[in-house]
Amino acid sequence: MYSRKIVDKALALHRFGWSNQYVARACGVSEKAVTHWINGTRRARAKDAERTAYCPRCDDAQLDAPAYSYLLGLYLGDGYIGAISKGVYYLSIICSDTWPGLKAECETALARVYPVSVFKVQREGATEVKSTSKHWPCVFPQRGKGPKHSRPIVLEPWQKTIVDEHPEALIRGLIHSDGCRVTNRIRKKTQSADGQADYYEYPRYHFTNASTDIIHILTRGLDRLDIAWKVHVIKQEPRYRDRHVVSVSRKDAVARMDAFVGPKY
Numbered sequence: 001m002y003s004r005k006i007v008d009k010a011l012a013l014h015r016f017g018w019s020n021q022y023v024a025r026a027c028g029v030s031e032k033a034v035t036h037w038i039n040g041t042r043r044a045r046a047k048d049a050e051r052t053a054y055c056p057r058c059d060d061a062q063l064d065a066p067a068y069s070y071l072l073g074l075y076l077g078d079g080y081i082g083a084i085s086k087g088v089y090y091l092s093i094i095c096s097d098t099w100p101g102l103k104a105e106c107e108t109a110l111a112r113v114y115p116v117s118v119f120k121v122q123r124e125g126a127t128e129v130k131s132t133s134k135h136w137p138c139v140f141p142q143r144g145k146g147p148k149h150s151r152p153i154v155l156e157p158w159q160k161t162i163v164d165e166h167p168e169a170l171i172r173g174l175i176h177s178d179g180c181r182v183t184n185r186i187r188k189k190t191q192s193a194d195g196q197a198d199y200y201e202y203p204r205y206h207f208t209n210a211s212t213d214i215i216h217i218l219t220r221g222l223d224r225l226d227i228a229w230k231v232h233v234i235k236q237e238p239r240y241r242d243r244h245v246v247s248v249s250r251k252d253a254v255a256r257m258d259a260f261v262g263p264k265y
């Protein structure tokens with residue numbers, strides 16, 4: 001016999017479109033049990049309020065680790081947690097309308113990490129992907145007053161475990177938010193056979209952020225994958241924070257990054 005809480009969690013995850021296999025893994029039960037709960041009438045369903053109280057942290061669920069690592073990257077770059085009222089929060093991630101694929105990937109990751117309803121708010125040139133819950137500070141404990149560069153951003157041990165196991169997803173999320181893949185073109189002195197100008201092309205990755213803690217989270221991930229990087233500082237006027245730019249430009253390092261990041265889409 002499983003507890004009411006486990007059954008309700010399984011039904012809630014199912015309702016948000018998770019496969020039976022994943023629901024079973026997240027709840028630590030067999031797929032057969034999940035199928036039975038979904039199809040059976042043996043147990044009456046709990047009230048909506050009880051079902052939506054599920055939290056991926058407080059309820060000790062098994063997080064979808066790669067989706068979490070990616071979403072953490074997005075949150076550290078372009079995310080914000082605000083309070084709606086006492087104890088109720090919203091997570092907001094700004095997605096540029098230039099990259100519809102990234103917007104879809106953000107929504108998918110959000111649904112995998114925490115199956116609460118997602119809504120979108122159109123802004124100028126961008127879409128705010130939002131979700132409301134009292135548990136967002138459990139999922140991202142880095143929530144705090146003021147911009148992220150004005151306070152320490154330190155990962156909790158359970159978050160470190162996840163990103164150490166899935167550094168690729170974290171780096172992908174960071175580059176998709178505050179980073180980019182650019183191609184530098186340099187004209188060759190020689191011309192090609194048909195007389196046209198010839199170019200060398202150097203693809204590279206950049207990540208720009210004012211928080212040295214967030215820069216460190218990225219470079220720690222790159223180090224785990226043995227991907228070479230450099231960092232330089234862009235000095236700003238005194239009233240602004242200096243920006244730190246991590247660049248990955250060595251040919252082999254760019255090729256490694258291309259395997260799991262690639263251009264925005």
Ligand SMILES: [Zn+2]
Nearest residue numbers: 055058135138
């Ligand atoms: Zn919680």
